[in-house]
Amino acid sequence: MLRLVDIAKTFGTRMVLHPMSMEIPVGRTTVLLGPSGCGKSTLLRVVAGLIPPDQGQVFFNDEIVTSQSVQKLRQRMGFVLQDGGLFPHLTAQGNAGLLARHLGWEVSRVNARVEELADLTRLPHDVLNRYPHQMSGGQRQRVGIMRALMLEPDLMLLDEPMGALDPLVRYDLQNDLKEIFCSLQKTVLLVTHDLGEADFLGDNVILLKDGRIVQKGTLEDFANRPADPFVTDFIRAQRIPNLGSNQ
Amino acid sequence: MNIQDNLKSRFAVTLTILGTLLTGSVTAEGPKSKSIQIGSKALTEGVILGEMLTLIAEHAGYKARHLAAMGGTQIVYQALENGSIDAYADYTGTLTQEILKSERIRDEQGMRDALAMRGIGMTNKLGFNNTYALGMKEDLAEKLSIRTISDLARHPKLAYGFSNEFKGREDGWLGLKRTYQLPQEPLGMDHDIAYRGLESGTIQVTDLNSTDADIRFYKLRVLKDDRSFFPAYQCVILYRLAMEEQQPDVINAWKLLEGHFDDASMVELNSRVKLDRQSERQVASTALRDRLQISIAPETTSHRLFWDLLRNTRDHLQLVTLSLVAAVIVAIPLGIAAAKLPRFGQIILGVIGVMQTIPSMAILVFMIPLLGIGFWPAIAALFLYSLLPIVRNTYQGLTIIPHSLQESAAVLGLEPFARLRLLELPLASPMILAGIKTAAVINVGTATIGVLIGAGGYGEPILNGVRLNNHSMILQGAIPAAVLAIVMQGLFDRIEKWYVPEGLRIQRSP
Numbered sequence: 001m002l003r004l005v006d007i008a009k010t011f012g013t014r015m016v017l018h019p020m021s022m023e024i025p026v027g028r029t030t031v032l033l034g035p036s037g038c039g040k041s042t043l044l045r046v047v048a049g050l051i052p053p054d055q056g057q058v059f060f061n062d063e064i065v066t067s068q069s070v071q072k073l074r075q076r077m078g079f080v081l082q083d084g085g086l087f088p089h090l091t092a093q094g095n096a097g098l099l100a101r102h103l104g105w106e107v108s109r110v111n112a113r114v115e116e117l118a119d120l121t122r123l124p125h126d127v128l129n130r131y132p133h134q135m136s137g138g139q140r141q142r143v144g145i146m147r148a149l150m151l152e153p154d155l156m157l158l159d160e161p162m163g164a165l166d167p168l169v170r171y172d173l174q175n176d177l178k179e180i181f182c183s184l185q186k187t188v189l190l191v192t193h194d195l196g197e198a199d200f201l202g203d204n205v206i207l208l209k210d211g212r213i214v215q216k217g218t219l220e221d222f223a224n225r226p227a228d229p230f231v232t233d234f235i236r237a238q239r240i241p242n243l244g245s246n247q
Numbered sequence: 248m249n250i251q252d253n254l255k256s257r258f259a260v261t262l263t264i265l266g267t268l269l270t271g272s273v274t275a276e277g278p279k280s281k282s283i284q285i286g287s288k289a290l291t292e293g294v295i296l297g298e299m300l301t302l303i304a305e306h307a308g309y310k311a312r313h314l315a316a317m318g319g320t321q322i323v324y325q326a327l328e329n330g331s332i333d334a335y336a337d338y339t340g341t342l343t344q345e346i347l348k349s350e351r352i353r354d355e356q357g358m359r360d361a362l363a364m365r366g367i368g369m370t371n372k373l374g375f376n377n378t379y380a381l382g383m384k385e386d387l388a389e390k391l392s393i394r395t396i397s398d399l400a401r402h403p404k405l406a407y408g409f410s411n412e413f414k415g416r417e418d419g420w421l422g423l424k425r426t427y428q429l430p431q432e433p434l435g436m437d438h439d440i441a442y443r444g445l446e447s448g449t450i451q452v453t454d455l456n457s458t459d460a461d462i463r464f465y466k467l468r469v470l471k472d473d474r475s476f477f478p479a480y481q482c483v484i485l486y487r488l489a490m491e492e493q494q495p496d497v498i499n500a501w502k503l504l505e506g507h508f509d510d511a512s513m514v515e516l517n518s519r520v521k522l523d524r525q526s527e528r529q530v531a532s533t534a535l536r537d538r539l540q541i542s543i544a545p546e547t548t549s550h551r552l553f554w555d556l557l558r559n560t561r562d563h564l565q566l567v568t569l570s571l572v573a574a575v576i577v578a579i580p581l582g583i584a585a586a587k588l589p590r591f592g593q594i595i596l597g598v599i600g601v602m603q604t605i606p607s608m609a610i611l612v613f614m615i616p617l618l619g620i621g622f623w624p625a626i627a628a629l630f631l632y633s634l635l636p637i638v639r640n641t642y643q644g645l646t647i648i649p650h651s652l653q654e655s656a657a658v659l660g661l662e663p664f665a666r667l668r669l670l671e672l673p674l675a676s677p678m679i680l681a682g683i684k685t686a687a688v689i690n691v692g693t694a695t696i697g698v699l700i701g702a703g704g705y706g707e708p709i710l711n712g713v714r715l716n717n718h719s720m721i722l723q724g725a726i727p728a729a730v731l732a733i734v735m736q737g738l739f740d741r742i743e744k745w746y747v748p749e750g751l752r753i754q755r756s757p
């Protein structure tokens with residue numbers, strides 16, 4: 001369903017994506033992992049057609065993503081931004097239902113779908129009438145996910161969706177996201193720099209560094225058969241508190 | 248709740264209100280095609296004579312309208328030449344030295360011929376000679392023993408303040424300076440303000456008209472023109488030559504004025520307006536009754552005060568609303584285009600920005616050849632002034648939308664027009680409305696200069712008040728203008744509550 005062939009991108013003189021190809025498995029969650037500046041967010045934007053690649057093609061549902069086709073194809077992709085990207089002039093309900101209404105859905109059908117999604121994302125129904133600045137960070141992100149899921153997209157793209165949340169909220173949302181992805185059998189491409197999150201949510205992980213793929217696979221593979229010393233360094237860099245020793 | 252439909256109905260209501268306001272006011276304007284338009288220069292004397300012409304035309308059975316105190320010679324003369332007005336009073340000296348100066352006029356017949364070439368007719372002299380003169384406060388002149396203009400050369404430290412027209416005229420300061428070898432650099436100002444300057448001591452010498460009532464009022468000494476520099480300024484009526492065919496009865500009636508007013512009687516009439524605070528209309532009708540046995544009952548002043556206020560309010564509202572509506576219709580799309588097409592945007596913003604720096608007076612004068620005088624050129628000028636705040640705020644409102652929101656809009660897969668309508672314009676709406684509000688409030692103030700080209704409005708009592716040194720008259724224009732500006736502000740705060748999406752409003756008032 002989503003295939004990248006020989007994609008590369010240069011900003012100015014810096015090559016942010018070296019030529020790379022990959023196929024994203026259907027119905028699974030693939031995580032793009034790596035430190036800041038490794039090109040993972042750029043790659044996600046190339047997939048969504050927000051940034052045109054210098055070379056190569058993105059195939060989505062066997063169509064090439066181009067500036068002409070992208071408008072239509074995006075309606076089959078759900079995109080979740082780091083801060084939710086909600087429009088301040090619309091309520092949660094308005095944000096989630098915006099595109100469906102524009103496409104001519106009946107009001108009752110939009111409302112029913114929004115409520116269904118609120119249940120799925122565990123958003124309290126009274127939040128539906130609030131404006132973004134009246135919601136907590138976690139609620140905003142849940143509305144962002146609702147908006148992305150609204151039209152039952154074939155592909156979910158998430159750009160550090162938990163990046164701005166505090167740990168407790170993040171923990172809950174990670175649980176809920178995993179449940180949603182499993183129950184809907186969605187094809188998901190998620191960007192994060194958090195190893196724990198990648199391990200928890202991802203079926204496959206792609207580790208990037210300086211615009212190149214360092215290793216693909218599971219974290220277990222990364223730990224046991226690192227393709228590069230960087231893999232080991234990256235895993236070791238995630239500090240895990242040693243709670244036992246000081247008691 | 249359905250936000251779109253709600254907005255649509257609000258928009259419809261606003262349109263209806265505006266529509267009623269505009270059609271109501273435009274029809275109130277009435278047909279003026281058959282009425283006679285009289286103009287006058289911004290001089291008390293000119294206005295009195297304008298009133299006389301108006302009263303006579305009315306007495307002859309026509310509908311007549313007096314565009315009082317339109318401005319300097321060029322504005323009023325241009326208006327006559329392009330047919331915006333039918334007649335006004337001017338002076339022979341002004342004709343030879345200023346209007347027809349390129350023609351080297353030798354005698355009265357030459358003047359008539361030159362004017363006829365331009366489609367303009369001229370009556371015989373009314374009798375008085377309102378020539379230029381220089382004047383000083385009597386006590387100061389006595390102290391410095393200045394009696395003639397030649398004496399001024401001995402006092403290079405005196406400050407001169409001249410009416411702008413006099414300062415720039417060959418038969419005024421330019422020639423005078425050469426003839427008398429005067430060293431000063433004068434300040435240019437409004438003629439009536441110059442008198443205040445004398446009074447307060449800011450300036451010591453100003454130009455006078457020899458029939459000015461102010462000479463007596465301000466206790467001025469008229470300096471002797473010992474080298475006979477100033478030509479004669481005999482008053483005549485100029486009119487469109489076509490009127491001799493179309494309305495000969497009016498022309499004949501106007502000609503009754505010929506030879507009936509000498510210098511002393513004109514000073515007397517000017518004093519009645521300026522010092523005794525009678526209205527020009529009253530003075531004009533009394534003079535017509537006493538000298539020409541034309542009896543016209545003048546309206547009572549208290550009545551006029553109310554109707555004037557009503558008429559000025561109507562004129563002012565028309566100017567402001569019509570120009571503003573036109574500006575909104577043009578400026579918002581321009582602002583959108585500027586935001587979407589960056590290179591085009593720089594050009595638009597540049598051009599409109601430059602336009603804003605052109606003084607309003609200049610714009611008004613530029614409009615005269617294109618649109619004549621009166622209502623439409625004033626609307627056009629106000630329209631041009633309203634563009635900048637609205638275009639700029641629309642542009643800014645659209646371009647300052649945070650990158651994350653723009654990306655968020657892009658990934659939804661909305662086509663560009665829907666993105667604009669559903670997301671970008673609502674997000675920019677507080678800025679756009681603020682721009683419209685700025686334009687409206689500025690417009691209320693700027694519209695007061697519309698009176699300079701006969702567009703009416705609150706500028707009329709303000710300008711007349713300045714001319715007549717009548718503070719209460721100035722306030723009759725200034726207070727309603729200020730009130731209107733406040734009302735506009737309030738109205739837009741109301742509209743803001745209606746149009747700006749709730750989510751954006753709450754955010755701004757914590």
